[in-house]
Amino acid sequence: MSDFARQQADFQRGILTGDDTVLAEILDSPREKRETLYGVYRYAYGSRLVEALRNDHELLHSYLGDETFDEMGHAYVKARPSEHPNLRWFSQGLPEFLRSAEPYCNHPVLADLAALEKALNDAFDAAEGELLDLTAMAAFAPEQWNDLTFRPHPSAARLDLSTNASAVWMALKNNETPPDAATLEEPARILVWRQDTTPMFRELPAEEAMMWDEAANGIPFGVLCEMLATYDDPDGAAARGAGYLHGWITSATLTAVSTSVLR
Missing domain, CATH: 3.90.930.50 (Outer Surface Protein A; domain 3)
Known part of the structure; x- marks a missing residue:
């Protein structure tokens, strides 16, 4: 594996799993620490997936409201990381997640x-x-x-x-x-x-x-x-x-x- 490919893998793993190994290869900017800079990518990734959930489940979103839906969405992102390049399929496991995960299963x-x-x-x-x-x-x-x-x-x-x-x-x-x-x-x-x-x-x-x-x-x-x-x-x-x-x-x-x- 080339050094660039390894960096890409570390970057992706850090976003998906929270592994901070890649931070050693990111420089602070004049205004922000590397943790903050990298956190932007982590937040954007999760937020984009939650947005996809909103698009697929508009009425569930309406039923729960913005705050509760987003909280649920981020819990789903953490529990069921995306495994398909097409966002259309990311929400397929949501019903089962809601049936089995606290507090939603209640x-x-x-x-x-x-x-x-x-x-x-x-x-x-x-x-x-x-x-x-x-x-x-x-x-x-x-x-x-x-x-x-x-x-x-x-x-x-x-x-x-x-x-x-x-x-x-x-x-x-x-x-x-x-x-x-x-x-x-x-x-x-x-x-x-x-x-x-x-x-x-x-x-x-x-x-x-x-x-x-x-x-x-x-x-x-x-x-x-x-x-x-x-x-x-x-x-x-x-x-x-x-x-x-x-x-x-x-x-x-x-x-x-x-x-x-x-x-």
Whole structure:
């Protein structure tokens, strides 16, 4: 390693870990000590990463306020140093950090709010995909429907929230006072996707969430209807399944359909 490369490595390590070895090779200026000069770089690095967190989690920032968000952000920077040259991916671990780190884990709405914003960001950046339409479904004969399987759009994802974070998100988005944070008796089952260029989400009833999760795993429509029959009126299971499917297609959450014969 050249001497310059070693200095660069020492400089970077000092910023990332607090190692002061590189200070021995930095000169004081006529006005400031080397510790102060080098501290500017340390502060700027952390502040830039916190700014990236603000950009990715605007509503979490609004919920916490400047001071608390920045305090949380710097704690995240220290706990989860950036490992990717693209700042877009720096905030990916924020929901898990908020779920596990004190004092934030004592307020689960924070992790849920971060997870919802992350899912919406991921939906916006997800790959393009062909959209399944109702015309394509009409091409299948009735006897083929039991074997139909579906592929979610690349932007579609499911998450469960233990709190009323979705109501908090909606209030913040509309510049309204958010409701008090509350833990739910049952998780809110959220489907996130991108419609045209806009990230969307909605809460699913338990039955539909089950059907979506199983359909996303390649379970054919006939088996899905059998599973629906265990939730409610067995005689109406097929109709309910067709209704959920119609909603997924018209809201642009599916990209392909196939049958076991075609596979």
